[in-house]
Amino acid sequence: MPTTIADTARQDLENAAGNREVYDPSSPVAHFGADEPLLLDAGRALSPFQIAYNTYGTLNEAKSNAVLVCHALTGDHYAASQSPVTGKPGWWSSIIGPGKPIDTDRFFVICSNVIGGCMGSTGPASIDPATGEPYGLDLPVITIRDMVRAQAMLVERLGIDTLFAVIGGSMGGMQVLQWTVSYPDKVFAALPIATGARHSSQNIAFHEVGRQAVMADPDWHGGRYFAVGKRPRKGLAVARMAAHVTYLSEMALHRKFGRNLQDRETLGFGFDADFQIESYLRHQGMTFVDRFDANSYLYMTRAMDYFDIAGDFGGRLANAFLGAKTRFCLVSFSSDWLFPTEENRAVVHALNAAAASVSFVEIETDRGHDAFLLEEPHFFAAIDGFVSSAARARGL
Ligand SMILES: CC(=O)SCCNC(=O)CCNC(=O)[C@H](O)C(C)(C)COP(=O)(O)OP(=O)(O)OC[C@H]1O[C@@H](n2cnc3c(N)ncnc32)[C@H](O)[C@@H]1OP(=O)(O)O
Numbered sequence: 001m002p003t004t005i006a007d008t009a010r011q012d013l014e015n016a017a018g019n020r021e022v023y024d025p026s027s028p029v030a031h032f033g034a035d036e037p038l039l040l041d042a043g044r045a046l047s048p049f050q051i052a053y054n055t056y057g058t059l060n061e062a063k064s065n066a067v068l069v070c071h072a073l074t075g076d077h078y079a080a081s082q083s084p085v086t087g088k089p090g091w092w093s094s095i096i097g098p099g100k101p102i103d104t105d106r107f108f109v110i111c112s113n114v115i116g117g118c119m120g121s122t123g124p125a126s127i128d129p130a131t132g133e134p135y136g137l138d139l140p141v142i143t144i145r146d147m148v149r150a151q152a153m154l155v156e157r158l159g160i161d162t163l164f165a166v167i168g169g170s171m172g173g174m175q176v177l178q179w180t181v182s183y184p185d186k187v188f189a190a191l192p193i194a195t196g197a198r199h200s201s202q203n204i205a206f207h208e209v210g211r212q213a214v215m216a217d218p219d220w221h222g223g224r225y226f227a228v229g230k231r232p233r234k235g236l237a238v239a240r241m242a243a244h245v246t247y248l249s250e251m252a253l254h255r256k257f258g259r260n261l262q263d264r265e266t267l268g269f270g271f272d273a274d275f276q277i278e279s280y281l282r283h284q285g286m287t288f289v290d291r292f293d294a295n296s297y298l299y300m301t302r303a304m305d306y307f308d309i310a311g312d313f314g315g316r317l318a319n320a321f322l323g324a325k326t327r328f329c330l331v332s333f334s335s336d337w338l339f340p341t342e343e344n345r346a347v348v349h350a351l352n353a354a355a356a357s358v359s360f361v362e363i364e365t366d367r368g369h370d371a372f373l374l375e376e377p378h379f380f381a382a383i384d385g386f387v388s389s390a391a392r393a394r395g396l
């Protein structure tokens, strides 16, 4: 039985072949170890490094039907297959599969765990070859561009020259945008969802609150908690509770919980979870620490904070997309206050200014940022329509 996320990740890798829908029988392991080092924006190289990934569907002979799915902050490569950690269906099982908007009868879907993560790709819980101990905070800070650079090496290893589409929400959407900037000739169609071209000041602020909660936990031990057999569960749970509020919306909280009391008729005049919303957030915090590594949380949030495409192009976002041939479709959600519609629209304006091909849809919903993980018929229809039209243009 795994006792830490690192154990879980190792076991996950060992079990991976049995837990995924295997595409290529000659490639029975869902991980990729690069021959070359991964050069990081931090100015260091990661070597060796490993990427855990899953695939769904079949790559066609021309290798022109590959869709790369990029996961969000705490996601993983189990996009359309059961998570071995939680036992739950893949986080985008509603979108990826036979006959679904990303139709695995037509497309070959790749989803990899990002570098810095804790589900099998190299991250802070991985062993540092220099010490024989988990990296902890000795792992260089990872950026969104680093994640994409690693994915590009994986895609190349799979023999795919051009991806038919790259799609993802939130931090996944940042990776999508980065793909179109770093590898403009390798992405035919891009779907950045509920995202932005930079992390806002308010979003950095929320992340900092979460990181401080983790680092204030005495069980964090400067990031060396594995060595003392501890994990900063309380700090990480508080971080997730605060973050989870930002993934929802005031309207949805009111609709779902209001001021309803949890398993009681009257106020308790104490500090137990009197209200349903308190009980709900405690549940979200507790279940999160069972599936996620605290140091990875620091690295993932930092990667999002550092993301600023315009900053790499003299402050003018449109310059990042000059000459872009990729077809874009951006999707926002009306009640998302983490990546509000105007953040998505700023990308659309820049793409238009760069004469790129772009469509945009704002989905009306009260379910907030995490709406991209939920059944939203208009959202699904938008993905389906865009993917179908791009597939026609690609001759698929
Ligand atoms: C994109 C990627 O890469 S995936 C990212 C990783 N995955 C996530 O972030 C998912 C985590 N997020 C969530 O679960 C978000 O809440 C959502 C918005 C996506 C899910 O929304 P919904 O389906 O509406 O679920 P909801 O928010 O109501 O949460 C349900 C859970 O809360 C629990 N819950 C509901 N009410 C209460 C309550 N009063 N007290 C305690 N627990 C409660 C339910 O039992 C359920 O628990 P479970 O998930 O352990 O089964």
Ligand SMILES: N[C@@H](CCO)C(=O)O
Pocket: 072, 073, 074, 075, 170, 171, 247, 370
């Ligand atoms: N709730 C999702 C999206 C956050 O941006 C996650 O935890 O990855």
